Amino acid sequence: MKICKRLNIKYPIIQAGMAGGPTTPELVAAVSNAGALGTLGAGYMSPEDIRKVLSEIMTLTEKPFAVNLFLPQVYEKNEQQILSMQKQLNKYRQKLGLPEVSTVPDIQNHFEQQLNVMIEAGVKVLSFTFNEPSADLVEKLHDHGITVIATATTVKEAKNLELRGVDMIVAQGSEAGGHRGTFLNGEEEALIGTMALVPQIVDAVECPVIAAGGIMDGRGMMAALSLGASAVQLGTAFLTIKESGASEIHKSAILASKDTDTKVTSAFSGKSARGMKNEMMLSLENTKNLPPYPIQHMLTSDIRKEAARQGNKEFVSMWAGQASAMSKESTAKELINQLVSDCKNTLSSLSTDWK
Amino acid sequence: MKICKRLNIKYPIIQAGMAGGPTTPELVAAVSNAGALGTLGAGYMSPEDIRKVLSEIMTLTEKPFAVNLFLPQVYEKNEQQILSMQKQLNKYRQKLGLPEVSTVPDIQNHFEQQLNVMIEAGVKVLSFTFNEPSADLVEKLHDHGITVIATATTVKEAKNLELRGVDMIVAQGSEAGGHRGTFLNGEEEALIGTMALVPQIVDAVECPVIAAGGIMDGRGMMAALSLGASAVQLGTAFLTIKESGASEIHKSAILASKDTDTKVTSAFSGKSARGMKNEMMLSLENTKNLPPYPIQHMLTSDIRKEAARQGNKEFVSMWAGQASAMSKESTAKELINQLVSDCKNTLSSLSTDWK
Numbered sequence: 174m175k176i177c178k179r180l181n182i183k184y185p186i187i188q189a190g191m192a193g194g195p196t197t198p199e200l201v202a203a204v205s206n207a208g209a210l211g212t213l214g215a216g217y218m219s220p221e222d223i224r225k226v227l228s229e230i231m232t233l234t235e236k237p238f239a240v241n242l243f244l245p246q247v248y249e250k251n252e253q254q255i256l257s258m259q260k261q262l263n264k265y266r267q268k269l270g271l272p273e274v275s276t277v278p279d280i281q282n283h284f285e286q287q288l289n290v291m292i293e294a295g296v297k298v299l300s301f302t303f304n305e306p307s308a309d310l311v312e313k314l315h316d317h318g319i320t321v322i323a324t325a326t327t328v329k330e331a332k333n334l335e336l337r338g339v340d341m342i343v344a345q346g347s348e349a350g351g352h353r354g355t356f357l358n359g360e361e362e363a364l365i366g367t368m369a370l371v372p373q374i375v376d377a378v379e380c381p382v383i384a385a386g387g388i389m390d391g392r393g394m395m396a397a398l399s400l401g402a403s404a405v406q407l408g409t410a411f412l413t414i415k416e417s418g419a420s421e422i423h424k425s426a427i428l429a430s431k432d433t434d435t436k437v438t439s440a441f442s443g444k445s446a447r448g449m450k451n452e453m454m455l456s457l458e459n460t461k462n463l464p465p466y467p468i469q470h471m472l473t474s475d476i477r478k479e480a481a482r483q484g485n486k487e488f489v490s491m492w493a494g495q496a497s498a499m500s501k502e503s504t505a506k507e508l509i510n511q512l513v514s515d516c517k518n519t520l521s522s523l524s525t526d527w528k
Numbered sequence: 529m530k531i532c533k534r535l536n537i538k539y540p541i542i543q544a545g546m547a548g549g550p551t552t553p554e555l556v557a558a559v560s561n562a563g564a565l566g567t568l569g570a571g572y573m574s575p576e577d578i579r580k581v582l583s584e585i586m587t588l589t590e591k592p593f594a595v596n597l598f599l600p601q602v603y604e605k606n607e608q609q610i611l612s613m614q615k616q617l618n619k620y621r622q623k624l625g626l627p628e629v630s631t632v633p634d635i636q637n638h639f640e641q642q643l644n645v646m647i648e649a650g651v652k653v654l655s656f657t658f659n660e661p662s663a664d665l666v667e668k669l670h671d672h673g674i675t676v677i678a679t680a681t682t683v684k685e686a687k688n689l690e691l692r693g694v695d696m697i698v699a700q701g702s703e704a705g706g707h708r709g710t711f712l713n714g715e716e717e718a719l720i721g722t723m724a725l726v727p728q729i730v731d732a733v734e735c736p737v738i739a740a741g742g743i744m745d746g747r748g749m750m751a752a753l754s755l756g757a758s759a760v761q762l763g764t765a766f767l768t769i770k771e772s773g774a775s776e777i778h779k780s781a782i783l784a785s786k787d788t789d790t791k792v793t794s795a796f797s798g799k800s801a802r803g804m805k806n807e808m809m810l811s812l813e814n815t816k817n818l819p820p821y822p823i824q825h826m827l828t829s830d831i832r833k834e835a836a837r838q839g840n841k842e843f844v845s846m847w848a849g850q851a852s853a854m855s856k857e858s859t860a861k862e863l864i865n866q867l868v869s870d871c872k873n874t875l876s877s878l879s880t881d882w883k
Contacts, residue, residue, distance in 0.1 A: 177882055183882060184882050185882065327787055327788050328786065328787045328788075328853075329786075329788070346721055346723060347702065347719075347721050348720070348721035348723055348724040358788050359788075361791075362788040362789075362791070363788065364702075365703070365787055365788070365850050366701055366702050366703035366721035366722055366723065366741060366742050366850055367721055367722070367723040367724075368701060368703055368721065368722040368723050368741060368742035368743065368748060368751060368752075368851070369703040369722075369741075369742030369744075369787070369849065369850035369851035370787065370850075372744070372745065372747050372748065372851070372854065373787050373851060373853060373854065376854075386721060386723060386724075387721050387723035387724030388723065389724075389727070390727065392727050392754055392755050392756055393723060393727065393754075393755065395751075395754040395878070396723060396750075396751035396752070396754040396755045397723075397751070398878055399747055399748075399750040399751040399754055399874050399875075399878060400747050400748065400751045401747055431683065431684075432682055432683045432720055432724070432725065432728050433682050433683075433684070433713050433714075433717040433718065433720070436716070436717070494724065495720050495721055495724035495725075496723070496724035496727070496728060498683075498728060499727065499728065499731075513880070513882075516880055517880045519754050520754075520878055520880055523750070523753055523754060523875055525868070525871055525872045525875055527532055527538060527539050527540060527868075
C-alpha cells in the first residue's frame with residue numbers, strides 16, 4: 174500500500190479529525206501507536222490550545238499523526254438575523270438555567286495562526302475540510318514537508334482539489350457523521366452514498382482516495398478497498414472508544430442508537446452535518462432564517478456545552494453516521510486490531526468460485 | 529454460494545425488476561441466459577399483459593427468472609386534491625399538445641389477478657416491494673414452489689419481512705434509482721446508504737441479503753459481498769443495455785449524467801423515487817398537496833408517455849441511481865461477463881499484506 178508508505182503508517186486506517194472534543198491527545202496518540210493515523214480535530218481550537226495539545230500528543234507518541242483544520246469560508250453577518258436567533262435560543266437557555274443572550278458575537282478567524290502553530294510544531298499530515306486550499310497554500314505546506322489531505326463530497330469537488338495539488342482526497346459519503354465537507358455543490362445534491370461516490374471519485378482523479386461514511390468494521394473496510402479506495406477514514410467508530418473525549422451522553426446515545434436515528438441538519442452550526450435527532454435539531458430546523466456557519470455554531474455553543482454538562486441529550490449536537498448502531502466500547506488499539514483482523518477474515522471468506 | 533443454488537443461477541447477480549418498460553422479455557431472458565437472474569418488472573402491468581409477456585420470456589429462455597410486483601398499500605382518495613392536481617398538470621399537457629383532463633380516474637388494483645397469472649405460468653421467483661407480504665401469502669407462494677424476495681430499506685423493515693417468512697431480503701440503499709421500498713419508516717429517515725445499511729441488515733436477519741444501491745461494476749459487487757451480502761441487485765446498470773426497453777431519452781440522459789444529477793422525489797408518482805432532476809420534478813415538488821401513490825402515478829401517466837414519445841426530457845420520469853454516470857452501453861451478456869471478471873480481478877487485487 175503506497176498510502177501507508179507515504180503516511181508512514183502500518184494500516185490504511187485514519188481516525189477522522191472530529192472537532193469539538195472527541196479527539197483527545199490520548200485518542201490521537203493511541204490510534205497512531207496502534208499503527209493507524211490519529212487526527213486531532215483542531216477546527217474550533219485556539220492557536221494556543223493547539224500548541225499545548227500538539228506537545229501533549231508528541232509526548233505520548235513518536236508516530237505520525239494528522240491535524241484537521243476548517244478552511245475559511247465567506248459568509249454574511251446579518252445582525253437582525255443573529256438577534257432574532259438569539260431570541261429563539263433563549264427558550265433553550267431558560268430551560269437549562271443559562272443567562273439570556275441578546276448580543277451579536279465577535280467572530281474571529283484564527284486560520285493563519287492555527288496553520289503556523291502546526292508548521293512550527295512539525296506536524297507531518299494536515300487534513301482540510303469545508304473548502305479547497307489554494308495551490309499556494311498546498312505548495313507552502315509541501316515546502317514544509319507536510320502531506321495535504323482534503324475532503325470532497327462530489328466528483329467536481331475532488332477534481333478541483335486535485336487541481337490545487339492535494340496529495341490525497343477523502344471521499345465523504347452521505348452516511349458519514351458530523352459536518353459535510355461540501356463546498357462547490359448544493360448540500361442536498363452532494364449527499365451521495367459511499368458505495369456510489371468512491372468509485373466515481375477514484376475514476377476521476379489520479380491521487381489516492383480515502384473512503385469515509387458508514388465504515389464501522391472490517392467488512393466496511395474491505396468494501397471500501399474493493400471500491401478502489403486506498404484507505405478508510407472512520408469517525409463514529411472512534412467516538413465510543415475509551416480514549417475519546419466525546420461526552421458521556423453522546424457516547425451512550427450512539428451505543429443505544431439504531432439505523433434510522435440520524436439526520437442531516439444545519440440547525441446546530443449553520444452548516445450541514447449528520448447527527449442524532451433530538452428536540453433542538455428538529456425544532457430549529459424549521460427556522461426560515463438560520464444564520465450561516467460559523468455564526469450559528471457560536472450562537473448555540475453555550476447551550477450545547479451546558480446541556481452536555483447536565484446530561485441533557487435534547488439540546489446538544491451528537492454527531493453520528495448512519496451505521497452508529499454498530500459502535501462498540503473498546504480501546505483504540507482493540508478497535509484497530511479488530512478492524513485489521515476482520516478485514517483479513519472478510520477477504521479470506523470472499524470467493525468468486527460461483528456454482 | 530447457497531443463494532445461487534437456491535435460485536438455480538450461476539452468478540449472484542439479479543437484474544432489478546424495473547416497472548414501466550425497461551424489463552422487456554429480451555432483457556429478462558438475456559440476463560437469465562447469461563447466468564444471472566432476470567426480473568420482469570410487472571408492477572404496472574395488467575394480468576393479461578403479464579400472461580403474454582411471461583410466455584414470450586419462456587420462449588426465449590429455459591433458465592429461471594423472477595417477477596417483481598408491488599404489494600397493495602392503503603391510500604386516501606381525495607377528489608378535491610385530484611382535481612387541483614389535474615389543473616396543475618394541464619400546464620404540462622398544454623405544452624405537449626395533449627388534451628386537458630379534469631376528471632378523477634378510476635383506480636383498480638389487479639394484485640390478486642397478477643399473482644394468479646404468475647402462479648399459473650409457473651414462475652419460480654417472486655420479488656415484492658412497497659410493503660410486506662402477509663405470512664399467509666408467503667406460505668401460499670411456498671406451496672407453489674415459489675421463492676419469495678422482498679425489499680427493505682431499514683433494519684426494522686428487514687426484521688418484519690423475516691417474520692413474514694420471506695426467503696431473501698433486498699437491502700435497498702439510498703443510492704438506488706427508482707422507487708423506494710420503504711413501508712414502515714419515514715421516507716427521509718429510511719434513506720440509508722448501502723455501505724451502512726447492508727451490514728446492519730445482515731446482522732439483524734438470518735436469511736440471505738441482496739445488496740442494492742450504487743452498484744454498477746465488479747468493484748461495487750465485491751464491496752457488497754464484503755459487507756456480507758449474498759448477492760447484488762442492479763437496476764440502473766441494466767437500463768442502458770441494448771435489450772432494455774427504457775426510452776431513448778432515458779438511456780441518453782443516464783449515459784450523459786454525472787454524480788449529482790439525481791434526486792429523491794414524490795412528484796411523479798406520489799411515492800419517493802430517485803431519478804434525474806428535470807423541470808417537471810422540480811416544479812411539482814413544491815406542491816403542498818400531492819396525491820398519494822398510485823393516484824399521482826396515474827395522473828401524470830399521459831404526460832410522461834407523451835414526453836418520452838416526443839423526446840422531451842423535462843416532462844418524463846427518468847429513474848436513475850447515484851452512480852448512473854458509470855452506466856455503459858452493451859448487451860446484457862457483456863455486462864454480466866464484465867461484472868464477473870471485474871469482480872474476480874478486484875478480489876485478486878485486494879491485499880491485507882500491509883507494510
